[in-house]
Amino acid sequence: MPNENDASNQDFTLPGSNIKKSLAILPCFRKLRRQRLITRIPSPETGLPCLAHLQCNNPVRAIHKYRSMTQLKRLILGAITLVVLLLLGSSLFSSLNEPQITDRLQLYQTDLLLQTSELQAIPGSTDRLPTKEFLLGKDPIGTALEQYQTVRKSAEANLNQLQERLAQATHKLPNPDKGIAAAPTEPATPAEQTKQLQVTLQQQQALINQLDLRIGLLQAAQNKPSDALKTWTGLVDRLPDTADLTATAKTLIGLWSEPPRILPDVEQQVQKSLEGWFRDRSLSRLYGLQQRQDALTRLEALQQETAQKTLVRLALVSVAPVIGGLIGVVMLIAVVGQWLIRSKQPQTEKENYAWDVPWTGETIWLVLIVGFFFCGQIVIPLVLGSIGIDFSGFGTRAKAFYTLTYYLLMAGSGLLVLYLAIRSHLPLPEGWFRLTGKRNWFFWGISGYFVALPLMLAVSLINQQIWQGQGGSNPLLQIVLEEGDPVALGIFLFTAAVAAPVFEELLFRGFLLPSLTRYVPVSGAIALSSLVFAIAHLSLSEVLPLAVLGSVLGFVYTRSRGLLAPMLLHSLWNSITMIGLFTLGSGVN
Numbered sequence: 001m002p003n004e005n006d007a008s009n010q011d012f013t014l015p016g017s018n019i020k021k022s023l024a025i026l027p028c029f030r031k032l033r034r035q036r037l038i039t040r041i042p043s044p045e046t047g048l049p050c051l052a053h054l055q056c057n058n059p060v061r062a063i064h065k066y067r068s069m070t071q072l073k074r075l076i077l078g079a080i081t082l083v084v085l086l087l088l089g090s091s092l093f094s095s096l097n098e099p100q101i102t103d104r105l106q107l108y109q110t111d112l113l114l115q116t117s118e119l120q121a122i123p124g125s126t127d128r129l130p131t132k133e134f135l136l137g138k139d140p141i142g143t144a145l146e147q148y149q150t151v152r153k154s155a156e157a158n159l160n161q162l163q164e165r166l167a168q169a170t171h172k173l174p175n176p177d178k179g180i181a182a183a184p185t186e187p188a189t190p191a192e193q194t195k196q197l198q199v200t201l202q203q204q205q206a207l208i209n210q211l212d213l214r215i216g217l218l219q220a221a222q223n224k225p226s227d228a229l230k231t232w233t234g235l236v237d238r239l240p241d242t243a244d245l246t247a248t249a250k251t252l253i254g255l256w257s258e259p260p261r262i263l264p265d266v267e268q269q270v271q272k273s274l275e276g277w278f279r280d281r282s283l284s285r286l287y288g289l290q291q292r293q294d295a296l297t298r299l300e301a302l303q304q305e306t307a308q309k310t311l312v313r314l315a316l317v318s319v320a321p322v323i324g325g326l327i328g329v330v331m332l333i334a335v336v337g338q339w340l341i342r343s344k345q346p347q348t349e350k351e352n353y354a355w356d357v358p359w360t361g362e363t364i365w366l367v368l369i370v371g372f373f374f375c376g377q378i379v380i381p382l383v384l385g386s387i388g389i390d391f392s393g394f395g396t397r398a399k400a401f402y403t404l405t406y407y408l409l410m411a412g413s414g415l416l417v418l419y420l421a422i423r424s425h426l427p428l429p430e431g432w433f434r435l436t437g438k439r440n441w442f443f444w445g446i447s448g449y450f451v452a453l454p455l456m457l458a459v460s461l462i463n464q465q466i467w468q469g470q471g472g473s474n475p476l477l478q479i480v481l482e483e484g485d486p487v488a489l490g491i492f493l494f495t496a497a498v499a500a501p502v503f504e505e506l507l508f509r510g511f512l513l514p515s516l517t518r519y520v521p522v523s524g525a526i527a528l529s530s531l532v533f534a535i536a537h538l539s540l541s542e543v544l545p546l547a548v549l550g551s552v553l554g555f556v557y558t559r560s561r562g563l564l565a566p567m568l569l570h571s572l573w574n575s576i577t578m579i580g581l582f583t584l585g586s587g588v589n
Contacts, residue, residue: 077366084373091377091538107151108584110144112314114277117141119307145218152211155204162201166194209235209245216252217278220285225256248273255285262289313583321580325457328450335451353558356429357518363421364515371417372507372536376410384409400491407495411503418511433510437562445568448556452549452573459548467541493578501570508533508550509557509566526554549573 117140216231232249239246251269254261263269270282280303287296384406422428435441508529516525530550534543553566560566 328453354517355514375413396488400488441564444560444565448569497575
């Protein structure tokens with residue numbers, strides 16, 4: 001066997017197929033060429049240099065160099081993977097302490113129901129309002145009281161859990177009074193976790209206080225003033241005298257006491273602390289006690305106008321998803337029936353949905369870990385944080401622009417890593433990263449959205465029972481729910497309906513799903529890519545529903561063979577969700 005010195009003077013051609021499989025996919029290939037250990041020679045067929053025809057000037061040294069570079073690359077990738085896994089686990093664990101937005105959505109919808117309950121038929125007419133009764137039921141105030149009490153009970157249970165976790169975290173700290181600074185890329189320290197728990201606990205307590213204020217008004221509306229006074233008195237007892245809710249609770253106690261007591265600046269306090277139906281109910285009580293008939297008439301006219309507008313919003317957020325879900329059930333039954341028919345066909349007649357994958361699992365891992373998680377979740381936040389600008393002190397438009405900028409940087413870095421990882425395989429085999437595909441992408445995108453509706457509804461009900469209001473949610477949802485600036489909402493909508501679908505579908509459906517078909521069947525590739533897609537959103541409570549949505553996206557892509565279909569489905573889902581949230585929030589506010 002020749003040693004390195006003997007081989008240094010030998011020139012021979014290595015088999016192109018082997019060298020292409022082993023070296024062409026490696027970033028170190030260019031380094032070997034620069035050191036003149038491997039050179040490309042003209043192809044006998046075309047006369048042009050190509051990867052399939054390589055000349056090795058020093059084969060032993062080239063092999064040693066190849067092995068050392070490969071080991072170094074894998075060592076670096078392993079270290080990055082460890083950092084990413086630690087950060088990923090820390091983020092998922094911290095989401096356990098964060099409340100979901102589900103309860104807040106239910107209360108917003110309940111508030112719309114209460115506003116619509118004030119809608120009355122035309123004076124002098126005996127006609128009833130069937131649409132109102134269909135949406136609200138026979139006792140909307142009683143239903144609203146039950147929902148508020150259910151959410152209050154869930155919030156109190158979450159508060160008790162947070163208090164227990166805070167006590168355990170404080171007990172583990174060597175010095176609870178001193179925070180420990182951590183690097184931005186490291187998982188949260190015990191001191192930081194304790195601080196986060198304290199903030200979450202305060203938010204949960206504030207939610208309970210707001211709920212008690214409104215529960216008392218619902219009890220008063222059901223002619224249960226004693227229960228209402230008891231609820232408000234308990235709120236006053238546990239709050240400091242300087243709190244705004246304390247003054248509001250005392251104001252409501254005075255309005256519903258016997259005899260009533262009207263405190264100074266009652267109307268201003270009600271206008272400041274309450275909104276929607278709860279504000280109108282309190283003002284109606286105040287104007288009645290003050291015998292201000294003109295103000296009461298104007299208030300009732302405003303309530304009728306608001307109720308009519310709210311009825312339309314309520315139909316959009318309640319009836320439209322039901323109709324879409326029914327359409328989705330029919331389409332889902334058709335898909336299952338078609339699958340059963342195809343399953344009985346001979347194996348030779350079945351369509352092969354797998355892709356021809358030219359790279360290995362190491363490339364897949366490189367793109368996910370380095371391109372998406374490391375660059376997107378660690379490097380870019382670290383770079384933006386080093387600028388020293390605190391966007392929380394700016395307005396909502398600045399936050400929206402920051403969100404869009406961050407997402408575009410994350411998408412750009414991820415796609416750059418993806419291109420660098422697969423460029424040695426260009427041109428790619430047929431079927432990779434096609435936009436239109438073999439079938440009508442518009443039909444598959446719309447159909448996929450309708451099929452996803454009943455599936456996501458069923459999974460959401462199961463998910464709600466599993467997490468009981470905890471597990472975190474996308475913070476963007478809460479911002480959209482409470483935001484009224486059209487410019488900020490437009491930026492958020494562009495981020496969610498355009499930027500996110502394009503990037504995520506290119507990465508998770510365009511690259512990850514087909515790549516996995518090299519090792520698992522198409523169904524397994526859909527499941528695995530959907531799970532990674534769900535985990536990438538860093539919220540435990542969203543893993544199950546997002547995995548189901550990812551499965552629908554993967555199914556649509558494998559059947560349509562074009563990325564425009566899942567992009568359209570993804571865009572429809574995000575945009576309609578945001579429009580629904582904005583409709584709820586604007587209706588209540």
